[in-house]
Amino acid sequence: MDDMMARPGTDLDRFDSDAGKSYTLPASMYVDPDVLRAETEAIFLKSWIYVGHTSEFAEAGDYLTTEIADQRIYVIRTEGGPIKAFHNVCQHRGHSLLRGRGKARKLLVCPYHAWSYDHDGNLIAAPNCAKVEGFDRSEFPVPEIAVDVFAGFVFVNLDPEARPMAEVYPGAEERLLALCPDAASLKKGGEDVVFDIAGNWKNVGDNLLECYHCSTAHKAFVDLVEMPTYEVETHEYWSIQWGGTRPDNSAYDYDPQTDDRTFSTLYLWPTLAFAKFPGTTGVGTFSFLPTAPEVTHQVFAYHAPGKTLTETEEKALAYFRDVLGPEDVDLVEDVQRGLHSRGYHQGRFMVDAERSEISEHAAHHFQNLVARALGGAE
Numbered sequence: 001m002d003d004m005m006a007r008p009g010t011d012l013d014r015f016d017s018d019a020g021k022s023y024t025l026p027a028s029m030y031v032d033p034d035v036l037r038a039e040t041e042a043i044f045l046k047s048w049i050y051v052g053h054t055s056e057f058a059e060a061g062d063y064l065t066t067e068i069a070d071q072r073i074y075v076i077r078t079e080g081g082p083i084k085a086f087h088n089v090c091q092h093r094g095h096s097l098l099r100g101r102g103k104a105r106k107l108l109v110c111p112y113h114a115w116s117y118d119h120d121g122n123l124i125a126a127p128n129c130a131k132v133e134g135f136d137r138s139e140f141p142v143p144e145i146a147v148d149v150f151a152g153f154v155f156v157n158l159d160p161e162a163r164p165m166a167e168v169y170p171g172a173e174e175r176l177l178a179l180c181p182d183a184a185s186l187k188k189g190g191e192d193v194v195f196d197i198a199g200n201w202k203n204v205g206d207n208l209l210e211c212y213h214c215s216t217a218h219k220a221f222v223d224l225v226e227m228p229t230y231e232v233e234t235h236e237y238w239s240i241q242w243g244g245t246r247p248d249n250s251a252y253d254y255d256p257q258t259d260d261r262t263f264s265t266l267y268l269w270p271t272l273a274f275a276k277f278p279g280t281t282g283v284g285t286f287s288f289l290p291t292a293p294e295v296t297h298q299v300f301a302y303h304a305p306g307k308t309l310t311e312t313e314e315k316a317l318a319y320f321r322d323v324l325g326p327e328d329v330d331l332v333e334d335v336q337r338g339l340h341s342r343g344y345h346q347g348r349f350m351v352d353a354e355r356s357e358i359s360e361h362a363a364h365h366f367q368n369l370v371a372r373a374l375g376g377a378e
Helices: 002-006 033-044 172-179 201-208 219-224 311-338 361-373
Strands: 049-053 062-068 071-077 083-087 101-103 123-125 144-150 153-157 187-197 231-234 238-244 262-268 272-276 283-292 295-304
Touching: 033 283, 033 361, 049 062, 049 071, 049 283, 071 153, 144 172, 172 238, 172 262, 172 272, 187 311, 201 283, 201 295, 201 311, 201 361, 219 311, 231 361, 238 361, 295 311
Parallel strands: none
Antiparallel strands: 049 153, 062 071, 062 101, 071 083, 083 144, 144 153, 187 295, 231 238, 238 262, 262 272, 272 283, 283 295
16 A cells, blocks of 8 residues: 555545445546556556457468557467567667558568568568678567467467466456357457547446446446346456346347347456347457546457348447447546546445445456556555
């Protein structure tokens, strides 16, 4: 707790590791740039961060680039077969080796001075190196980053001592495969739904992980989901919410005789959730990462069994894009403005003893992981 007290804006005050007794994290932790800097070191540079699906790396040379905080990364299917990840930085002067996504040639050639690397990060050629005394190509490999695959979904971790995902999230992969047995063979379908939200990343996570607000703010959602059946379960680094649904609803219709009637959200700390919508056989990925103390880049991507989405999948995606997603963005952005108010400091988690469908224990679980990472909670 002393470390937290010493950091600007991170006094936990009445936050408690006991969900039933706890107040929320203080408002200052959602606006202070120093807090985000601390979170970057303690969370984003030491956690498993989602980057894509294995189907996006089907052939040797298939790659994509991403950024975690200020760290540029590329992920590639190597010539030897495995998917690997590297710091996206030439070892000569620091220029990026790849941009965007696509299919790389056998050599990755830096566009600045043409240092060239193979898919395993080894420096193969550097112009004029034969004339440079003592130059040794083996001194300059591109540093590799840990990669893991979770039910067909690819994650990276910048921590050299990262534990495998199976150890961090025991039982979570099995739960996802129970929801979507064909997860590993899915392919991205439809357009990504992207929001750059004027809100802190924790604000987005808080909203994602509780349904206390659903009946007030998501009329179509509570018409779709049979809330008395809704359950919320937490584990050390993951949580899951699920419930039955009704086909006669105002969100979108589906065939209850042939389609799965379950809605579920499976969250993996810190910034990824899988979403299973009723009537669909694929799964959505809901990723959110901070780009500034009060800006979060959120991407919802749908992964389908076939190249063409079914009519029900189109309807479910449209519901998220046009209704549910914008409703949540509006809520988060309004809360973010409220967090600047001199009239607000901390709220109280509404956690009941039964851990009911509207209990906020999963949101508390999320905030407790933040507090633990920053050294301020047991």
